[in-house]
Amino acid sequence: MLGSMHPLRRRSVLRNGVLGIASLGLLKPGTLHAGQQGRKKGAPRKRLAVIGAGASGIASAYFCDSAWQVDLFESRDKIGGHADTVSVTEGDRSYAVDIGAEFFHPNTHPLYWSFLAEIGARTDDPATSKVIEGPASLTIFDAGTGKARFGSDHALDDLPAALRFLTFTGEARKMTEPDAPWETPMGEWLDGLDIDDDYKRDILTPWLSSLTCGDTELVRTQSARAHLSSFAKTFPETIFEPVHTYNSTVGLEGYLRMLLDTCENTNVLTRAAVERLEERSGTWHVRTASGRHGPYDAVVVSAPPPVSKNFFTDLPGLGHIAEYLGAHEYHPTRLVIHRDPHYMPADKGYWSVQNAAADGRHCETSIWIGAYHGTQDLASRPSIFKSWAAHRATDPAEVLAERRFRHPLSTPRSLRAARDMMAHQGERNLYFAGSFTTITDLQESALYSGLKVAESLNPDGARLTSFKQRLADDDLLDTSYDIP
Ligand SMILES: Cc1cc2nc3c(=O)[nH]c(=O)nc-3n(C[C@H](O)[C@H](O)[C@H](O)COP(=O)(O)OP(=O)(O)OC[C@H]3O[C@@H](n4cnc5c(N)ncnc54)[C@H](O)[C@@H]3O)c2cc1C
Known part of the structure; x- marks a missing residue:
């Protein structure tokens, strides 16, 4: 069975x-x-x-x-x-x-x-x-200025930040094991991590919220194990190994x-x-x-x-x-497919597959669809983005498709x-x-x-x-x- x-x-x-x-x-x-x-x-x-x-x-x-x-x-x-x-x-x-x-x-x-x-x-x-294989790169940036706070492709530029991220992913993986407690809320788990508070506040919490509800307060109420199980095992054990993700041609x-x-x-x-x-x-x-x-x-x-x-x-x-x-508890959200780069980091060198825009209490991600289509040459990759857009100040210029969802809060x-x-x-x-x-x-x-x-x-x-x-x-x- x-x-x-x-x-x-x-x-x-x-x-x-x-x-x-x-x-x-x-x-x-x-x-x-x-x-x-x-x-x-x-x-x-x-x-x-x-x-x-x-x-x-x-x-x-x-x-x-x-x-x-x-x-x-x-x-x-x-x-x-x-x-x-x-x-x-x-x-x-x-x-x-x-x-x-x-x-x-x-x-x-x-x-x-x-x-x-x-x-x-x-x-x-x-x-x-x-099935298409693509990079699983990640940037967390300031929504107002477009300035990157963390970029996984630039991890070696800021070694202490990379090591904090590594500590996080190691602890997150442990939390997805079958014997890990599922009743621990994310907030309690994050508070107990041996990582400095600024990093938790500016990087980890916004990013974690961007993967579901986009709300840095609400994400703390979710089961840490339920939330981390959706992605933590994709991270390798060292910062030197590339991280991949997969999606579909159809x-x-x-x-x-x-x-x-x-x-x-x-x-x-x-x-x-x-x-x-x-x-x-x-x-x-x-x-x-x-x-x-x-x-x-x-x-x-x-x-x-x-x-x-x-x-x-x-x-x-x-x-x-x-x-x-x-x-069961849910949080409403809205997804848009568009071509407008204004939800992306200001410096194109920081464009990742996943680009989490931190904006006070909220943080919403844009997936750069082009990152896993096209050639190695950044400029030739398609400018197609998929963005969570329930809390943004403005809409993208050209919305190609839109749908509202309810994210389970688990x-x-x-x-x-x-x-x-x-x-x-x-x-x-x-x-x-x-x-x-x-x-x-x-x-x-x-x-x-x-x-x-x-x-x-x-x-x-x-x-x-x-x-x-x-x-x-x-x-x-x-x-x-x-x-x-
Ligand atoms: C924006 C977003 C991004 C996600 N990204 C990922 C990802 O990258 N990878 C991943 O693995 N998972 C992802 N998930 C989670 C994943 O999509 C869900 O876990 C999965 O699709 C749930 O499938 P389901 O069959 O349980 O429910 P659903 O897909 O919700 O299916 C339920 C169906 O019931 C129908 N329905 C509702 N009411 C009625 C009714 N009265 N009568 C008849 N039918 C009805 C609905 O229309 C729907 O078709 C994501 C979810 C969201 C919202």
Whole structure:
């Protein structure tokens, strides 16, 4: 079982080939994507409703597809959830740009990394692989003057600052170990670090906040382990080793489309916001604006807690689930894709992949998309940026795409609620999948949650068996994102 120490028996298993190529663009609203409506001859009899077509809902559908007739309900007009890819043209080239989740790394995303190989998205041949490697450079600068406070590519110019950063990354890595406490808030953890206060105030706290809420006070309330787990293991142990990060040639949404393209028994309904659930005589119905769907033998809820808590308020005996979901805390943010360099450090020599602009209480990052596209020559790299822009004084000149998100705050309180809720997983044939059910907010943990659902609903499915064999080969079977 994932998250436990049971090795798989070695046997030869069929690996599922990927038939489709990921495509950008919208599904036809309210219509079906993969599979056909109604049951085909020989198709599974059991019916499963999956609510939310983000990474966790799609992973659940993908791994259950062989044994269940799946209806995947999505409120937006496209699939992907926080994996949301837009196409940006620069000169004669188009780039798949992720306005939401974007980066992954084998150390922080071991399951995801393996899974990309499993579905054929990651290969050793750069000509066919849909994974790009890029530098993971970082600059923290003053938003008002544009002056750099710290630049990872300039670390050796200021050795004491580099050593402080090294101390930080070493301590951060320890905090992501399985036995590290998850109830320690970031503020308490930072205060206890043996690093001088100015560095914590001017560099570490703004940067840490820029990775989620952008608020230097609020970030102190987050679980240190939950927050650090999303990136700390990407840092090497010395300042001399280069740091890499990875993203996708087809966008992270593109990977999810690849999964759906291989599903035979999954119907995707877009613009189908679920309003509530109904349970009668052991079966479930799902209510959307267009009517009542069902009956279903089981339901997987992967819509985020601020929405899904409303599914349960009127359901007898499930008030505790509404309460657990109601304990999750979020912070609204806004992301923009643009070409305006005024959110970047004033000195182009300090432009990094990640550029955190500290502005009093707030600090928001701009990702330089061009840093991992194009040649070594800085000037020839595309001027495409992705910026958090909820607290900025002015907007960029030319906004190409924009989206509002809610960042989970992963406080000790919300993690406790998630842990307690997951003790009820599977009761009354009701399952939960999503990063919100795990210790950290990543595509990795969303995938993990979908795998856990499949372990209950389709334990002998060929896809799960094949992938678990790969995980066993990679010594990853005991990977867990459960909250202890
Ligand atoms: C700006 C940003 C950047 C990020 N960067 C990274 C990164 O670089 N790397 C990384 O690994 N992770 C990153 N993350 C985190 C990662 O995106 C999430 O952990 C992951 O996508 C969560 O997947 P999920 O399936 O749990 O939820 P979601 O992706 O939120 O999916 C839930 C789905 O439910 C749908 N839904 C909502 N209400 C309803 C309803 N009533 N009926 C039907 N459907 C509904 C939503 O539209 C959505 O599609 C980032 C997140 C954000 C916001």
